[in-house]
Each structure stands twice: as C-alpha cells, then as structure tokens.
Amino acid sequence: AQSVTQLGSHVSVSEGALVLLRCNYSSSVPPYLFWYVQYPNQGLQLLLKYTSAATLVKGINGFEAEFKKSETSFHLTKPSAHMSDAAEYFCAVTPNTGGFKTIFGAGTRLFVKA
Amino acid sequence: EAGVAQSPRYKIIEKRQSVAFWCNPISGHATLYWYQQILGQGPKLLIQFQNNGVVDDSQLPKDRFSAERLKGVDSTLKIQPAKLEDSAVYLCASSLILASGVGRGNEQFFGPGTRLTVL
Numbered sequence: 563a564q565s566v567t568q569l570g571s572h573v574s575v576s577e578g579a580l581v582l583l584r585c586n587y588s589s590s591v592p593p594y595l596f597w598y599v600q601y602p603n604q605g606l607q608l609l610l611k612y613t614s615a616a617t618l619v620k621g622i623n624g625f626e627a628e629f630k631k632s633e634t635s636f637h638l639t640k641p642s643a644h645m646s647d648a649a650e651y652f653c654a655v656t657p658n659t660g661g662f663k664t665i666f667g668a669g670t671r672l673f674v675k676a
Numbered sequence: 677e678a679g680v681a682q683s684p685r686y687k688i689i690e691k692r693q694s695v696a697f698w699c700n701p702i703s704g705h706a707t708l709y710w711y712q713q714i715l716g717q718g719p720k721l722l723i724q725f726q727n728n729g730v731v732d733d734s735q736l737p738k739d740r741f742s743a744e745r746l747k748g749v750d751s752t753l754k755i756q757p758a759k760l761e762d763s764a765v766y767l768c769a770s771s772l773i774l775a776s777g778v779g780r781g782n783e784q785f786f787g788p789g790t791r792l793t794v795l
Binding site for chain 2: 566571594596598603604605606607608611613652654656662663664665666667668669
C-alpha cells in the first residue's frame with residue numbers, strides 16, 4: 563500500500579534562511595506527488611506537483627521540490643524563508659496505477675523566526 | 677472563478693446527535709472528495725465521487741457516516757450518531773474529471789472546511 567512519510571512534525575527556521583521540508587513515499591511505481599500548504603482556518607492550497615515530467619518542479623511563492631526516484635523522496639525547499647511562509651505543509655501521493663486514492667502525509671508545521 | 681464552498685464553518689454538538697455538512701464544488705469539477713482532518717494529522721479520505729457515483733469509500737465508517745452527491749454537483753456528508761472521536765475538520769475538495777493517466781495528476785481544490793466539535 564502507498565504511504566507518505568514527512569520527517570519532522572515541526573521545523574523552525576530564521577527569516578532569510580533555507581527551508582527544507584522532507585517527504586518520502588513508498589511505492590514500487592513512481593506516483594504523482596504533491597505539496598500542499600494550509601494556513602490557519604483555511605483549506606489546503608497546491609504549492610506544486612510532480613507528474614513525471616521534469617524532476618525539479620517549481621511552484622508558487624518561491625518553493626521548489628526535486629523528485630529523486632532512487633531515494634523515493636520529494637523534498638520541498640525554498641532558498642530564503644519569509645514570515646508569511648509560516649504554515650502547515652502536506653506532502654501527498656496519488657498512485658500511477660490501480661486505485662485513485664490520494665494519501666496525505668501527517669504534515670510539517672513551519673515556524674519562521676524574525 | 678468561485679472556489680469550493682462549505683457550510684457551516686463551525687459546529688458544536690453533543691455526542692449521539694446528528695450533524696450534516698454541505699459542499700458545493702467548483703463548477704465543472706466532476707470529482708468531489710470528503711476528507712477528515714484530525715488535529716495534528718493529515719487529511720484522510722472518507723469518500724470520493726466521480727459525478728454522482730462513488731469511486732472510493734473504503735475509509736468511511738458506514739455505520740454512522742453517509743454521503744450523497746445528487747445530480748453530480750453539490751454534496752452532503754452526514755454523521756449519525758456522532759462520537760467524541762469524530763471531532764475534526766471536515767474538508768471538501770474537487771478536481772477536474774478523474775480518469776486513468778493524466779487525470780491522476782489533477783490538482784485538488786479545497787474548501788475552508790467545517791470544524792466539528794463533539795462534546
């Protein structure tokens with residue numbers, strides 16, 4: 563069965579520092595991969611997605627993620643954190659074959675210190 | 677373009693009571709999802725519709741939860757009777773038609789959610 567692991571339930575960075583949020587998936591066939599962001603009292607919003615095109619995917623708000631098949635990873639990065647980046651981030655996978663169910667990771671809360 | 681609408685935004689009920697949530701997806705989106713998000717966890721799919729047919733309801737507690745999507749547009753999710761552990765945010769999402777291949781990569785658009793507290 564598909565699964566998604568986000569390492570670190572909380573990540574704290576200083577404003578201007580690199581943001582790195584980790585996501586690993588388990589699947590024999592590379593799935594479709596997504597990063598969503600959730601601000602307080604709001605629904606989820608798509609940051610970026612991997613759909614078997616380029617392995618380095620650029621998203622909104624300066625975020626990007628790299629798909630690494632050998633490591634079954636899809637880590638999210640941003641070169642310079644901004645206070646407005648403070649939110650909850652979810653990695654999600656949809657299988658490439660079989661069922662259509664999307665599985666979400668447990669989430670990583672990002673704190674940005676001034 | 678209007679987003680996914682959900683109501684109510686907040687609901688407080690006593691255990692064993694009933695509650696219903698409503699969702700109106702983005703116009704033209706054939707696929708509709710209901711997720712349960714418990715505090716500190718990621719969203720968990722409860723049920724997925726394509727038009728008015730159920731694609732997946734394997735994680736829906738059918739003894740107490742029910743959902744329908746009449747006419748393939750808006751949807752309601754009902755809990756009857758509610759338990760304490762049902763306290764969560766219930767998220768509705770929609771996406772363009774889901775089919776094999778490319779459709780699996782379609783973005784899901786989420787509503788603001790309904791926060792349910794069961795006392």
